[in-house]
Amino acid sequence: MKTDLDALLEAHHLDALLVIGPAQHNPAMTYLTGGAHLTSALLVKPRGGKPTLFYNPMERDEAAKTGLPACNLTDFPWGQYLKAAQGDQSRAQALRLKAVLEAVGFTRGRLGVTGRVDFGPWYGAFQALQTLLPAVELDGQAAHDALLAARRTKSDEEIARIRRMGQVTTEVVGRVADFLTSQRGKDGLLVKADGQPVTIGEVKGLINRWLAELGAENPEGTIFAQGRDAGVPHSTGDDAAPLKLGVPIVFDIFPCEAGGGYFYDFTRTWCLGYAPDEAWALYEDVLSVYRRIMASLKPGGLCRDLQRRTCELFEAQGHPTSCRQAGLQEGYVHSLGHGLGLDVHEAPWFRATKTNTDRLEPGVVITIEPGLYYPERGLGCRLEDTVWARPDGGFEVLAEFPHDLVLPVKAQ
8 A cells, every 4th residue: 555655665675756747547646646637747755755746837736636745847947957958858857857856855865767658758868867866776667566566455545446436337337238238139130220230339439438428438448359359358349340149249348537547347248139058158167267266265365376276177177278388379368367456457466377476465456357268169258357355354346247148139
């Protein structure tokens, strides 16, 4: 949690953090500012001290909302540094950074640098900064690792925000199901009242509209893939393709708060109208593993052990798994899940390697998403929920929704 950040900076041998860029879709800045609407800012967090926010003057009210000590960047006029650098923008940025660091009294030690900006211009700026402040050692990896470690466990406020995103997600999924079941089946396709087929792109458009109406967005898209595409885990689906009856659809939706914030992650597999025997068999195998893994979650359990157990269960059903074969293209080909928060994929991880020591610590939010994939047979199935490891030792799905395979469709 954020309260652990100073200890984590010490553990990663950092004396301060420098975060650059906007607050939108920039997890480090969002985490330390609470997500204020900042399009360009600098934040310096000394170990053992409060962060200081350096803000664009047009966003002074947004900066004030953060409650952080703040400085207006008009006190560090860009034109002044650009003139001193004789028009060299990278050196001008370095001169400004030097002044900002001096303003908070940081001129010596290890400085962790992170954020989300255009790499090219800033690369030159940091090279120049090293010559201007030779007693400051820059480290990007340690900053990234320290913040990820802090973000691993969530506060009550963070859980409330992820839970709300779960409610938004399942509301939209329910609207999609209602839309699909309100159409008709004709000649093997799902068709509208005018007889025209419903396309995958049409469904995705409705998803984006409904998310926006509910204060969320879809920065990484949606997977709504049928048939062979459903058998390749991250195929997003062919927007032009008409929806077919009886063909498995993997619907993986992972929206976040509007402007960039906390994510939710959720997957269901549907067949419209009916499910062929092969699809039923695959679904029942995945559902069985999902239920057994959910029942086996224990506080402090090693994530790698859950991945190995998932592989064992699928292998007992006769499916190939990634635990036995690297680069597998069919069967169980990915890990059981991942952490979730300001990134849709973050710690803890479920890799089955001996070096993975991640555990189900109280406060983590994870996904549980077993799946099976047979693209050449036109089959794929994944079931996914987002789960909170509660401080009391229990595990809670943050937004419940039925796991039904078949969505009923009337014939035209």
